Every structure is written in C-alpha cells, then in structure tokens.
Amino acid sequence: MYSDADAAALYDLLNPWDPVRWPGDAFYAELVMAEDSVLDVGCGTGLMLHWSREHGHAGRLVGLDPDRAALARARRRADVEWIEGSAAGMAWEAQFGLATMTGHAFQFLVDDDDVRASLAAIYAALRVGGRFAFETRHPQARAWEAWNPSNASDVTDTVGRALRVWHKVEAVADDVVTFTGTTADPDGTVLHVDRASLRFLDVVALDRFLAEAGFEIEGRFGDWCRGPVTPTSQEIITIARRR
Known part of the structure; x- marks a missing residue:
C-alpha cells in the first residue's frame, strides 16, 4: 500500500x-x-x-x-x-x-x-x-487544462520505487476547479488518490x-x-x- x-x-x-x-x-x-x-x-x-x-x-x-x-x-x-x-x-x-x-x-x-x-x-x-x-x-493562464493523464510523470521515490503520477480535472465550476492526483505503479495500478478543489x-x-x-x-x-x-x-x- x-x-x-x-x-x-x-x-x-x-x-x-x-x-x-x-x-x-x-x-x-x-x-x-x-x-x-x-x-x-x-x-x-x-x-x-x-x-x-x-x-x-x-x-x-x-x-x-x-x-x-x-x-x-x-x-x-x-x-x-x-x-x-x-x-x-x-x-x-x-x-x-x-x-x-x-x-x-x-x-x-x-x-x-x-x-x-x-x-x-x-x-x-x-x-x-x-x-x-x-x-x-x-485564472487567465488556465493552468488546469494541463492537468490530465497525458501529462503523467514517471518518477522514482526515495526508497527506489518506480511510480507514475498524474492529475485529472473532474469539474470546473465558476472559479473552482476540482481534480484528482493519482500515484500508480508504472503499469497503471493505482496506489494512492488525492482529491482537491482549488479556487x-x-x-x-x-x-x-x-x-x-x-x-x-x-x-x-x-x-x-x-x-x-x-x-x-x-x-x-x-x-x-x-x-
């Protein structure tokens, strides 16, 4: 886990x-x-x-x-x-x-x-x-448009585990953007998901x-x-x- x-x-x-x-x-x-x-x-x-x-x-x-x-x-x-x-x-x-x-x-x-x-x-x-x-x-830069799985990053953590990390926007409502951040194995097996909203x-x-x-x-x-x-x-x- x-x-x-x-x-x-x-x-x-x-x-x-x-x-x-x-x-x-x-x-x-x-x-x-x-x-x-x-x-x-x-x-x-x-x-x-x-x-x-x-x-x-x-x-x-x-x-x-x-x-x-x-x-x-x-x-x-x-x-x-x-x-x-x-x-x-x-x-x-x-x-x-x-x-x-x-x-x-x-x-x-x-x-x-x-x-x-x-x-x-x-x-x-x-x-x-x-x-x-x-x-x-x-807001004019619309940073959330780059928060999608196609921009995933492959990283190696502090104990040597190979990981893939990405973000995905769930909703844009007025000035609030709700998204998830996912940490997975390189094969896509999901290990950890965070969900947040930003204004x-x-x-x-x-x-x-x-x-x-x-x-x-x-x-x-x-x-x-x-x-x-x-x-x-x-x-x-x-x-x-x-x-």
Whole structure:
C-alpha cells in the first residue's frame, strides 16, 4: 500500500525547496530571512522553514497545516514550532512580522466564508505593519487544462520505487476547479488518490477580499522577478500589509 506518509515524502521529492534553482523559492527566502518572526500558513512538509533555520534564521518560525502526514514530516526538525490546524482557526494576536502562504496554498480556500475567516485571522496574527505574502495561479493562464493523464510523470521515490503520477480535472465550476492526483505503479495500478478543489480568483476579486480584511497592497507581481501583472501572467503574487 502507498500511505499518506509515503505521499508526503513523494511531495518533497517532486517539490524540493531550493532558492538557488527556483525563483519563487528565492522570492520567499528573501522575505523570510529579513523578518524576526514568521508564520507559514499551509506549511505542508515544512521545507521552507527547514531551509530558513538551516541557513541562519535565529528568530521565531511557526508552521501551520491541517495535513497530519505532512506535518509529521515537518516535525523532523524540532527547532521550529509546528501547529496542526487551519488558517481560520488561528487565534494569534499581533505576534508576527510576516505571514506566508506558498505553493499556491491560498487556492485551497474555496468558500467566501473560509477566505474571509482566514484573512481575518492572518491579519490579526500580524503586528501593525506586518506583511502577508502569497501567490495564486492567474485564472487567465488556465493552468488546469494541463492537468490530465497525458501529462503523467514517471518518477522514482526515495526508497527506489518506480511510480507514475498524474492529475485529472473532474469539474470546473465558476472559479473552482476540482481534480484528482493519482500515484500508480508504472503499469497503471493505482496506489494512492488525492482529491482537491482549488479556487482561481482574479485580481479584482482577490483585492476585494484583502481590502475587506483591512489589508493594503504593498506589492503585486505577475512573475517571480517582480514584473507587473500582464495579460499573459501565470501568477498573481501579492505582498499585503497590515495597517
């Protein structure tokens, strides 16, 4: 059987954190290393905070995630605070200079109420002047159109198992895309299936939610080199500040 713990380990293999190789990782690394207290919302397996501590961050680092298997993997490093839970359930008050949601984690906030509750909690957790940095896939790029079995990847996991991994869209309803992620043997025998829904907010809708929560936009980019959002941008990258 292919367990949730196996899936978490495979995620790390497929999504390594490396600011030298990946501009998105470098973008966040610069922000994190400049702040003395950082909250990573939707931290997953914790690779960003692991890297930050390994590279000299001496302040407070906190990772929050509802996925127990991912968090168990994150807890391999004990000099970071790891909390099991969701953004909307946070109760911190003015404790952090920076909050992040990397890896398109913001898109897992599907319902309006969840977006509002999560943003309110993140706003409250930040000190006055604190910043919230996150990214979402720009809906105009229609990234989900590439999520199909014809784009399967053949990989070898950390214990030497040959695997095939693919995604398949089940439904596109308004701005919400529901899809499955499948891990299988090379012959197609299914080992593990995850199902998720992601919300693709455009700039107007995103800014409406941020303003309602009390944030002001400090920076808005369409790529990891801090270029502007354009008609061909694949990302909406936001740095919002608590007033």
